[in-house]
Structures are given as structure tokens and as C-alpha cells.
Amino acid sequence: MVDSKVNGSDDQNLYFLSSSRSKEPLSINIAMFEQPLLKLTSVDIVEATNNFCKANIIGDGGFGTVYKATLPGGKTVAVKKLSRAKAQGHREFIAEMETLGKVKHRNLVPLFGYCSYGEEKVLVYEYMVNGSLDQWLRNRTGTLDVLDWSKRYKIAVGAARGLAFLHHGFIPHIIHRDIKASNILLNEDFEPKVADFGLARLISACETHVSTEIAGTFGYIPPEYGQSWKSTTRGDVYSFGVILLELLTGKEPTGPDFKDIHGGNLVGWVFEKIKNGQAVDVLDLLILDADSKQTMLQTLQIAVICLSENPASRPIMLHVLKFLKGIKDE
Structure with a gap:
């Protein structure tokens, strides 16, 4: 020592x-x-x-x-x-x-x-040999395999477990403030690991002035951050809800596909489809089959409550983790 x-x-x-x-x-x-x-x-x-x-x-x-x-x-x-x-x-x-x-x-x-x-x-x-979730879902080079639903579900549960630990596992609690697909890294077994945890707090501790920047990344920022710059664990839950939608739909959080949709993003598109009774239509056709359909729809229900406009209506991450694990236990 x-x-x-x-x-x-x-x-x-x-x-x-x-x-x-x-x-x-x-x-x-x-x-x-x-x-x-x-x-x-x-x-x-x-x-x-x-x-x-x-x-x-x-x-x-x-x-x-x-x-x-x-x-x-x-x-x-x-x-x-x-x-x-x-x-x-x-x-x-x-x-x-x-x-x-x-x-x-x-x-x-x-x-x-x-x-x-x-x-x-x-x-x-x-070093995480399989890079980020973002790279696998976007597959911009066309050289990566499609992540099947079992891998995506494993990633959802593992990321929820890591985030729940940050929020509830010790004191002082850590609010991530920048949960996004590029901050979920994958090891050789596709076990997810949350990256950049604590950096937002580290930056805040090092700044001598009060920051007026909204923490987070466009497409993942919860609606309440427009009224207040105060970060909370419920803000992380919202961002995690967006991650779940990415895993379910294979789509990015923002983009030209959503320009005519309320909110102009993936969340708005999914909510509009659900409202019109077309929930199944948001699921990624590359991985949707008879075996995955039910658990994907159940995961979609969990994503929806994570994305509640009212932060108080969102579950805590411990409950999100319990809900996700409960899908396989049924």
C-alpha cells in the first residue's frame, strides 16, 4: 500500500x-x-x-x-x-x-x-470488448450481428441492475444524469456495464460556477428538465425508459422518422402507436417472433411507466429491475 x-x-x-x-x-x-x-x-x-x-x-x-x-x-x-x-x-x-x-x-x-x-x-x-449498445443497435458499419431478444433482455436487466445500485446501493447515492445507449458497454458475454457513472457529479464538484446546462443527451432528457435543471433519480429512470424503447424498436431516440410526430422523437412515436392500439407495430421486426412477442410487449409496458411525464409516477429503479426480472419468472 x-x-x-x-x-x-x-x-x-x-x-x-x-x-x-x-x-x-x-x-x-x-x-x-x-x-x-x-x-x-x-x-x-x-x-x-x-x-x-x-x-x-x-x-x-x-x-x-x-x-x-x-x-x-x-x-x-x-x-x-x-x-x-x-x-x-x-x-x-x-x-x-x-x-x-x-x-x-x-x-x-x-x-x-x-x-x-x-x-x-x-x-x-x-476495456469492454463488445463496445457500446449504441454500436450494436445502429450497426452503421453493417458488420455486426443483429442482437436477438434474449440478448436485448439480458442487457435491459443488467443495465437496470447497475443503475439501481447507483441509486440505492450505497450512500452517497449517484445520479447518472446521462443514461444513453452509448454509455451502456458490453463485455465478451454481452453482460452490460453502465459507464460514466459519477462523472456528472465529478464535473459539478469541479465547477466554481452554477451550471445552467441541461444535463443529459438530446432524446433522453426527461420533460421536467425544461422547467428545472435539478437532476434526480427519476430523471435517470426516464432515460432508462428510452433505452428500453431502443431495445424494443431498434430505432434511435431522435431522427427524421419522427419529424411529424408529437414530440418529434421515439417516445412520442411509441405513445402515438399505443394510443391507436398499434403497440405491436413498434416492435423490431428483425427480432419479433412468436416466442419473443409476449415478453417484448410486457417490457414495453415497463418502458411506458418509466416514461411518465410526471416524475412522481415513475417507479424507482429497484422496482424497474423487479418488474423486468418478473417477466421471465412468470
Whole structure:
């Protein structure tokens, strides 16, 4: 175990801490990770990403850019370089990493470590070999197989489990604020893992001014965020409802297909179809069959209550998870 005080010369180091059962020191400014101890300097990070080469980019979002990287020793990881404008405050960053580093769950992307040097803030995650749910549902390259309903259902349950843990598994609770298909990553067994959890809170902790930006991604933002910028767990539930619709329909949350629909999005289109008694017509024909139809319709019912306009009418994620698991138990 490294010394609990990191001196100035070590600030640029990335720490991977070994598992320890010893009592944590009261004052600590590095996270307690469960990986074997490794120290990587900023030079190692630059080399691992080939100087943050564009060819290594595997994701780009509101919080920063993600690179596929190979650490000294050959381990493949995902390195997220936080946007400079949103990564202020070294002290706050370190404090928040302490919390996020302790969050362990089978349906959350493991955070291996972090690096803070100069104005740069870098996070290192486990690399997910099957990429994001977004990539599989869009299949823009035409090279991926169609996800059948059993895989999509597995992804729905696992993502719900991970989100329920963030909301209810420990204190302080974490509101994700940016649940979307590109933030649900898939391992080699298509077990889903929620990514970017805690980053919204991390950014808030590092900002010295009150942000007036609406948190989230267009198409996933709950309607109440138009009146208030306050994020809640029920906002995450709404965004998860959109994920369920994507899994059921195979369609994107927004797009030209919905330009003449109330709301101009997937949610509006689905609600209009249901209102007209055409619920079955929203289901993805690529995977719809006699075996999947009933469970898909039941999942659609769960999505609808997650998407209630009134936040108080939405279930909590623990209940969403229970509902989803209950489909298979019947």
C-alpha cells in the first residue's frame, strides 16, 4: 500500500492500488482500487494512447474522449481524457475519485485508476470488448450481428441492475444524469456495464460556477428538465425508459422518422402507436417472433411507466429491475 499522502512530485502519477483489508487512513487523497499496485506517469499514459492518437478513439461524449490504450505489460484499457473546460479543481477531482474508485458492481464499468497532471485529468477503465449498445443497435458499419431478444433482455436487466445500485446501493447515492445507449458497454458475454457513472457529479464538484446546462443527451432528457435543471433519480429512470424503447424498436431516440410526430422523437412515436392500439407495430421486426412477442410487449409496458411525464409516477429503479426480472419468472 502506498503512503496515504501523495507529495507534489507524485501528482502526475496514476495509481493502481492493491487490495487491502487494513483500516483506511482518515486522510487519503488517492482512491482505494482493487488492482495490483502499478504506478504510471503521464508519459506512460501518452505512450499507451500513442499520444492520444485519433486512430485510437473509441468514444466521444460530453465529458471527454475515450481512447483504446495498451499499458506497459500489455493490458488493454480504455482511457478517458476529460474535457479541459470541465475538469477544473485538482483537489475536488481527487476527492471525487476516492468515492468512484470504491464503487464496485458487476454491471458498472470498473474504474482502474486516474491521473491528474497539469490541467489534464485522465480516467482509466476496463476495456469492454463488445463496445457500446449504441454500436450494436445502429450497426452503421453493417458488420455486426443483429442482437436477438434474449440478448436485448439480458442487457435491459443488467443495465437496470447497475443503475439501481447507483441509486440505492450505497450512500452517497449517484445520479447518472446521462443514461444513453452509448454509455451502456458490453463485455465478451454481452453482460452490460453502465459507464460514466459519477462523472456528472465529478464535473459539478469541479465547477466554481452554477451550471445552467441541461444535463443529459438530446432524446433522453426527461420533460421536467425544461422547467428545472435539478437532476434526480427519476430523471435517470426516464432515460432508462428510452433505452428500453431502443431495445424494443431498434430505432434511435431522435431522427427524421419522427419529424411529424408529437414530440418529434421515439417516445412520442411509441405513445402515438399505443394510443391507436398499434403497440405491436413498434416492435423490431428483425427480432419479433412468436416466442419473443409476449415478453417484448410486457417490457414495453415497463418502458411506458418509466416514461411518465410526471416524475412522481415513475417507479424507482429497484422496482424497474423487479418488474423486468418478473417477466421471465412468470
